[in-house]
Amino acid sequence: MQLELRGMTKHFGSLTANDHISLTVEPGQIHSLLGENGAGKSTLMNVLFGLLTPDEGEIVINGVVVPIHDSGEAVRRGLGMVHQHFMLVPVFTVAENVVLGFEPTKSLDRIDYRKANDEIRELSQRFKLEVDPEAIIENLPVGLQQRVEILKALSHDAELLILDEPTAVLTPQEIDSLMEIMRSLAAAGKSILFITHKLKEVKEIADVITVIRQGRVVGTAEPTASESMLASMMVGREVQLTVEKSAYNPGEEVLEIRDLVVLDDRGLVAVNGVSLDVRAGEVLALAGVQGNGQTEFVEALVGMRPVESGTITLKGRNITNFTPRRALDAGLGHIPEDRQRDGLVLTMSVADNLVLNTPRRAPFARRGTRNFKAVNEYAERLVHDFDIRTTSIQAPASSLSGGNQQKVIVARELSRSIEFLVASQPTRGLDVGSIEYVHRQIVEHRSRGLGSLIVSSELDEVLALGDRIAVMFEGKISGVVDPSVSRESIGLLMAGTTMEAAGV
């Protein structure tokens, strides 16, 4: 299918999310839409899928202008969408999910499971998407769940597939197999619109790259273009993709974790006997696919989740099962995984957020009364030092962009005297410029002797920051390796392979 977007424009109030975006996807082509978060990619897809009405512009399919008013119409016209967050019923089988809404029936309105299963086997074989139609979704790894989403789109005879940030939740191996699938789909004549902000993947898979920035197409590129060129197109200025680190010069041990066991919300073991050491002036990166116990691990470190057994020692002091208050006071800095949920109070001002965990510390308060002069001076200084872009320190945190919200947290944590930094997914959802900034801050404090633990599911980040890399799989550390180890080996560790088998 040939899809052409002509002059797509969408305004939200005074904000122009899409400004005359035009692009053409040819049959059998993998067309990559590259842009930072907030560049307007999702808006464009929602317009294309009929979820939003464009203010201007038209959608042309195979040379005919077609209006698309709702997602049902988009599906009938041959568009298929694989969302970043899967739209699957976890307790249903693969087959049930695929036919959901279009179930083949026998007499008395009974679902014809045999027919459904056969249809799915046929589809899987045709497109080389092996998956057991009778498997229950929640028992499948994320990579297979994504296949089910793709199958679902194909079962509706999609001729053009839209993949919205499909690699965010996958291991490197799963990404490779997704790439394979995309190639074979393209070979079968399907068109693919691949939305991402990851440069490596774009270069690997795309036939054509369209870069958008602030709602506008800033240009197209060949996959042969260099990463730094793509990055600067995306950001609008030169970007440094690697972090410059001073020589690795670890000091004494700061954080010592021994045989830590932590339960998740359901009472199941999420962290199963983890032992780690981090030294001063060292960044220990904790890699792993999301949901392998990293969240619970970090929550236990900062006192937000009880420790079942094991010990956490900070500078020789046992801080196991400290309350968050005592952990903070003991000198533990924390950049939480979900900044809007755990790190900020969005309705409160930037200034209040900058002293969120130290409102009583001198000079911010005296005898229970807050000293706004001191708070504001401090906030002004941090806003300046950390280059937080805000209209004023009194503006609510919700008015800041994601990158600047994260800067508020980074500024808050790095500016109070801390002994150790725990940062969980510190650059998730940030644009390239902000990622660069956050990384630089972490590395700068490392060279000043701060020890830190950086939890990330982005392999690039892990490799860029870590002096040593620990890989977590199903609550255990499957290996601690040097950053010089190959991506493939780390990928294998992330998938649960042993050190020996991963060839480390």
Add this chain to the structure above:
Amino acid sequence: MSDAAAPPRRSLWARYSTASPIVVAALALFLGLVFGALIIATTNAAVLDAWRAIFHSWGGLPHALNVTFNNVGAAYRDIFTGSVVDPQGFWHSLTTGKGWPNTLTPLSETLTYATPLVIVSIGVGVAFQAGLFNIGANGQAVIGGILGAVIGSMLHMPTILHLPLTLLGGIVGGMFCGALPGLLKAYTGAHEVIVTLMFNYVTYAFLLYAVLSTPFQQPGQENDIGRTMDRSAILAPLFGTKSGLRVSYGIFVAAAVVVFAWWLLDRSSLGFDFRVTGANPTAARASGISARSVIVTVFLISGGLAGLAGVVQVASTTHYVDGGFLIGNAGIGFTAITVALLGRNRPMGIVWASLLFAALGVGGRNMQASTGIPLDLATVIQSVIVLFVATPVLVKEIFRLKEAPTTGIHLSTTGWGA
């Protein structure tokens, strides 16, 4: 990134055509009055008769409109003159210097009703700001009132000791009654809405027990009435007993509470903890704020203020409690929930909202007396105002207001599950 741009200067019209909280509240009041007018027009027999006449002849239309406007006008005029001032009487007093007490009575009554309402509503508002629902403010006020009346009537000492002790008794009574649900929530997770709501019934039962039992029951009485407080324990009328104006020194207590609440919410680090907890409980936890201590402290303060409101109510009006204390229409602890909502949980907002509610209540009684339109109309108007304030989206749609730029003000609290 374009977020560094300065906000454009907005014209006066632009400012007032946006859905700012004050504009929404003012328009909600307007809508409440319009709605009240519709109710009067559709329920008043004279008005309906006049409209019925136009089925016979269109000539009756001017008359029908006339009757409608007269009736609505009379009702609203009575509410105003009954709660604020009668312009004629005011002019008379101003020119002749006579009859001031009569002229000022409506205002005095409004203030008398508003005084405890302000205090208890601030108590509820403080809890709201921390994301907690204190539905038991009425019961806490009842206990505060009883304890204040006990101290005021059964202990005897000079005013300088007796009055502060009486007020303190009210605070302690309310604190006790508020602490129980607070502790239950903090340590067992029992939902405060259920517990505080149920506590209201417990306190009613206790009230009846207290006013019917020997040490506290009014001597020589068989009825459900408690002892009368000593003169040394009451909040005396501001202009002396002879003036007949009931407005009392209680308004200074309310003023002190407003200042305290302003300090607590805007200035203190304790209030900062409350607001952080109310706005984002998980971030509060991550920032080292103990949810337990916030819950217990909030309920102590909220209950204490409710108890103070109860004792102020007794000490400035009846000087005794009886079995009907704070029951039904007089249940200021329930009104406080809507007043706090209308006042956006801010001390000064609550003052304005309390005055409005008190005026509608007092003026409504005047309207009922002189026009026969039931007092319930005032309740209808109050309800409509709150309805629209609680759903700014509706007001915005009706008046085609623009979206207000985001402000730091956080109105609503977290919902049930929180």
